[in-house]
Amino acid sequence: MSGYAVLGGASYTLAHTPDMVLHNGTTQTTERVVNPESEYLKELPNHLRSYEEALSYLPNQVYIGNKTPEDLAQMEFPYYDKKTDGNRTGKFGEIMSQSEFIGLIQICDVFDVVKLEKGFAQTIKQTLAEHPLIGAERAAVLDKNETDEAEIQRLVMEEEAEPLYDGGTLVGAVKRAHDIDVNLSAHVMLENLVTKASSVLSLLHLVQTTGIDPGSIEYVIDCCEEACGDMNQRGGGNFAKAAAEIAGLTGASGSDVRGFCAGPAHALIDAASLVQAGTFRAVVVTAGGCTAKLGMNGKDHVKKGLPVLEDCIAGFSVLITADDGQSPQIRTDIVGRHTVGTGSSPQAVIESLVTDPLDKAGLKITDIDKYSPEMQNPDITKPAGAGNVPEANYKMIGALGVKRGEIERKQLVEFVQSHGLTGWAPTQGHIPSGVPYLGFAREDIMSGRLQRVMIIGKGSLFLGRMTNLFDGISFVIDGNAAAKAAETSDAAAKEQTTSTGAGLTEAGSAATVAGTGTPVRIGIAASGSEQGPEEYAEAIRLAGEKGIQVVLIDGENAHEEMESMLESGQIDGAVTMHYPFPIGVSTVGKVVTPAKGRGMYLATTTGTADTDRVRAMVRNAVYGIIAAKAEGIAEPTVGIANIDGARQCEKALIQLSEGGYPIRFAGSSREDGGCIMRGNDLLQASADVMVMDSLTGNLMVKIFSAYATGGGYESTGWGYGPGIGEDFDKVIMIISRASGAPQIAGACEYAARLLKGDVLNVAKSEIAAAKKAGLDDILDGISRPKLDQAEEAVAMPAAEVVTAQIAGIEVMDLEDAVQKLWKENIYAESGMGCTGPVVLISEGNLERAKDILRGSGYIK
Amino acid sequence: MDLENQKRVLEYYEQYGKDDLVILLGAAEGEAAGLAAETVTLGDPTYAGPLAGVSLGLDVYHICEPEVKAEVDEAVYDEQISMMEMVLDVDDIISEMNAIREQL
Structure with missing residues (x-):
């Protein structure tokens, strides 16, 4: 699993409240104070839409998911004078009528401040009892109403209650919750x-659209722009928990996050981080709408003969869960922030929110398929002189792309069209701020139509008069890494099942070498197995079933023959044991982990990437990434086994990542998280690539592959893996003397997949990218243990063929041992056998070399 | 123009006088720029703010007009303005600004 939290689903609702436009929108309430006889107030009621008109308004149908942003983009502007199918419910939510919404307000009132006229309440109770999500039990609250219209009148006239109208008729009132405290006045109580x-x-x-068990939601974050509290704690809060109670989320606690219109984006990053940290498994971000903003631009709409388009109270909720292996992931490592020091010029704002995080992730502006900034409906904003808000944002992002040379000036219009969206959201501040797109984005990413989207929230903090600063925060959502990997392996599995190959060396048609289309041929260079020849026969049969052509390379000089066959192209890759790789090369093993049966790369298991342990681990991480990428994992997660040097290795990898070689660090499944992996992380495969030194890795392959057999027979997994290193240009897979047929066949399959994924080129480009990001300098910065400087430089004797090995030398001393032999005029090379470092010499020099090394204490 | 801004313009006018004051606008489109320019020259056309019926006749430019751009350090302009210059309809803004100045 990737460790990122995922977007589990989103819901969007509207309540059509025309009477609240008249009585509660601040544009209207202000006008009533300043200019009670104004033409506007007289004309306004003629511009209110009916419920049916609100239903058939295309932007509203897009909001609840019946229509798409593409449908809206195709409709000729303006939208208010056109009609679409007016469905009440959509896949993301519904558009509720005002009368039902008034009933729901009473269901949400636990302090008995809402009084409804008895007859009205009874009618609404019936409707709400039949509502599939509200139901009879919640609707029974409305039975308590005994009030008649005269009493409601009295409450409004004498006790400062806020009237509730439906179709111009007084149907109820919201009483004040305290006689003096303005924070509990009827006005504030209604708003809240x-x-x-x-x-x-x-x-x-x-809950309905995601199918989640409501009791499993652990935390709710409310991000609206209201405040609840009393005179001693005016913004005391917790709308979140209050709403969770009525919605039946019995297992949830919660809190409120505020940031004006940027609130939702802040809350989503909070939620994703809480899940990623392992604090909670399921967090919901939610917000209701705002009476004050109803009819906010009413004057302009009325003046221009439009209906009042701001006549709905909006709401949304978003589910963030731990990785389910399918849903799009919230990339908490690609987050943009408008900071205190950013400055307020549009350019500085867009840079901080868009290009700064993209730069850090090594992405270009055009790598984001869709941007979702302020998604205000232009039908509302344009007549009010505020222009097309989303379009203005896209132009700014595009213009920055032009400045950076990522797109041509003449492509600007095309950029706005292809990377932008037409706005459809009501103008209720936080409601349009980035989040309206989450529902569609989830679907489009999961269907593969889009790779990556960016959500941008912006907030006008100066409205609160506490600071003049602007604010904004952004994040990227992309496809689920596990889902992508599964797709790759599904595709591979499908290819393999088409094969008819069942015989020992029959060609399978499916597994092919990248760029050639020819079937993969693997040679098994077998010598010295403890398992006997029938094990190889069985392995070749198993590999054949997977469509891989395998040839057995037998005899004394199996390694030499294998090398020449690789050289001549008779085979594409090889599986062997005891192969001495040059220093700089180590092998990336792959094992089945027991907790969930997940595969995991062990980087690395044999060979020596570097003579210094920590430096070797840093290189091993890159080699592990290479193997995983070649096998189709686009962005493998990397964890570091908790062994000596892990922290130094982590520091170096972070430096490398920040230098421009992006590494996706895994999160430990343990509560304290982090990319340092403990024992349980190994058992659960918390990381795709587990970094360690090769001796530890060697132990691990053995333990994972043979723990069920008692150690003598390695029955599972893919073996010790391919040798990877700078300039190493062959696909040679390592197995051990204890490898059983399934593991040998696994090694053949692993080789075939690497060849299909063009592993040698992947290695070349990844190593080049890591070097560009400063790999060499980072490695130089890791202190290398002091070699014996007293030794003067020794001239190398004439090179000769080295086929004999001396094992048992400490890896730190390996180069010194080679130098020692050179000094004695014996040509020697350092290498790595499967049990540790070796010195390679000619057969003729073997005994003399052993004596010399024994005499100097290098071997016993 | 925002009432608060009208008030500040009037205060600066009283403090520094007409000759030592230039109003620089950053409005996002021509109509808004024109209205602001009108407010600080001929007076507030909406008759809502402190400049209603007050003709200050101040020098007024939009930041994207060539006269102003020529006065700004090129690097600063590039860093602060060039992106918006690409986004805005600069020609429309210039023609609106000229239309107001011609009335003086």
Whole structure:
């Protein structure tokens, strides 16, 4: 698993509240104070839409998921004078009528401040009892109403209650919750109950659309722009928990996050981080809408003869869960921030939110398929003189791309079209801020139509008069890494099942070498197995079943023959044991982990990537990434086994990642997280690539592959893996003397997949990229143990063929041992056998060399 | 123009006088730029703010006009303005600004 939290689903709801436009929108309430006889107030009621008109308004149908942003983009502007199919419910939510919404407000009122006229309440109770998500039990709350219209009138006239109208008729009132405290006045109580009710409606839809067990939601974060509390703690809060209670999320606690319109984006990053850290497994971000903003641009709409388009209270909820292996992941490592020091010029803002995080991740502006900034509906904003808000954002992002040379100036219009969206969201501040797209983005990423989207939230902090600063935060959502890997292996499996190959050396048609289309041929150079020749026969049969052509290379000089066959192209890759790789090369093993049966790369298991342990581990990480990428994991997660040097290795890898070779660090499954992996992480494969020194890796392959057999027979996995290193240009896989047929066949399959994925070129480009990001300097920065400097430089004797090996030399002393032999005029090379470092010499020099090394204490 | 900004313009006018004051606008489109320019020259056309019926006749330019651009350090302009210059309809802004100045 990747370790990222994922986007489990989103819901979007509207409540059509035309009477609240008249009585609760601040544009109207202000006008009533300043200019009670104004033409605007007289004309306004003629511009209110009916419920049916609100249903058939295309942007509303896009909001609840019946229509798509593409449908909207195709409709000729403006939208208000056109109609679409007016469905009440959509895949993301619903559009509720005002009367039902008033009933829901009372369901959300636990302090008995809402009074409804008895007859009205009974009618609404019936409707709400039949509502599939509200139901009879919640609707029974409305039975308590005994109030008649005269009493409601009295409450409004004498006790400062806020009237509730439906179709111009007084149907109820919200009383004040305290006689003196303005924070509990009827006005504030209504405003807060409306936001709570619309949040509850969205939560109910979220549970339905995602199918999540409501009791399994552990935490709810509310991100609306209201405040609840009393005079002693005016913003005391917890709309989140209040709404969770009514929505039946019995296992949830919660809290409120605020940041004006940027609130939702902040809350989503909080939620994803809580899940990624392992604090909670399922977190919901939710927000209700705002009565104050109803009819905010009403004056312009009325003046231009439009209906009042801001007539709906909106809400949304988003589910963030631990990685389910399918849903798009929230990339908490690609986050943009407008900081205190960023500055306020549009250019600085867009750089901080868009290009800074992309630069860090090594991505270009065009690598994001869709941007979702402020998604305000231009039908509302354009007549009010605020222009097309999303389009203005896309132009700025595109213009920055032009400045950076990532797109041509003349491509600007095309960029806005292909990377942008037409806005459809109501203008309720936080509601349009990036989040309206999450529902569609999830679907489009999961269907493979899009790779990556960026959500951008911006907030005008100066409205609160505490700072003049602007604010913004952004993050990237991309496809699930595990889902992508599964797709790759599914495709490979499908290819393999088409093969008819069943015989020992029959060709399978499917497994082919990258770029050639020819079937993969693997040679097994077998000598010295403890398992006997029938094990190889069985392995070749198993590999044949997977469509891989295998030839057995027998006899004394199996390695030499294998090398010449690789050289001549008779075979594409080889599986062997005891192969001495040059220093700089080590092998990336692959094992089945017991907890979940997941495969895991062990980087590395034999060979020596570097004579210094920590430096070797840093190189091993790159080699592990190469193997995983060649096998189709686009962005493998990397963890470091908790062994001596792990922290130094981590530091170096972070430096490398920050230098421009992006590494996706895995998160430990343990509570304290981090990319340092403990025993349980190894058993669970918390990382795709597990980094360690090759001696530890060697132990691990043995333990994972033979723990069920008692150690004598390695029955599972893919073996010790391919030798990878700078300039190493062959695919040679290592197995051991104890490797059984399934593991040998696994090694053949691993080789075939690497060849299909063009591993040698992947290695070349990855190593080049790591070097460009400063690999060599980083390695130089890791202190190398002091070699014996007293030894003067020794001239190398004439090279000769070296086929004999001396084992048992400490890896740190290996180069010194070679120098020692050179000094005695014996040509020697350092190498790595499967049990550790070796010195290679000619057969003729073997005994003399042993004596010399024994005499100097290198071997016993 | 925002009432608060009108008030500040009037205060600066009283403090520094007409000859030592230039108003620089950053409005995102021509109409808004024109309205702001009108406010600080002929007076507030909406008759809502402190400059209603007050003709200050101040020098006023938009940041994207060539006269202003020529006065700004090229690197600073590139860092702060060039992106928006690409986004905005600069020709429309210039023609709106000229239309107001011609009325003086």
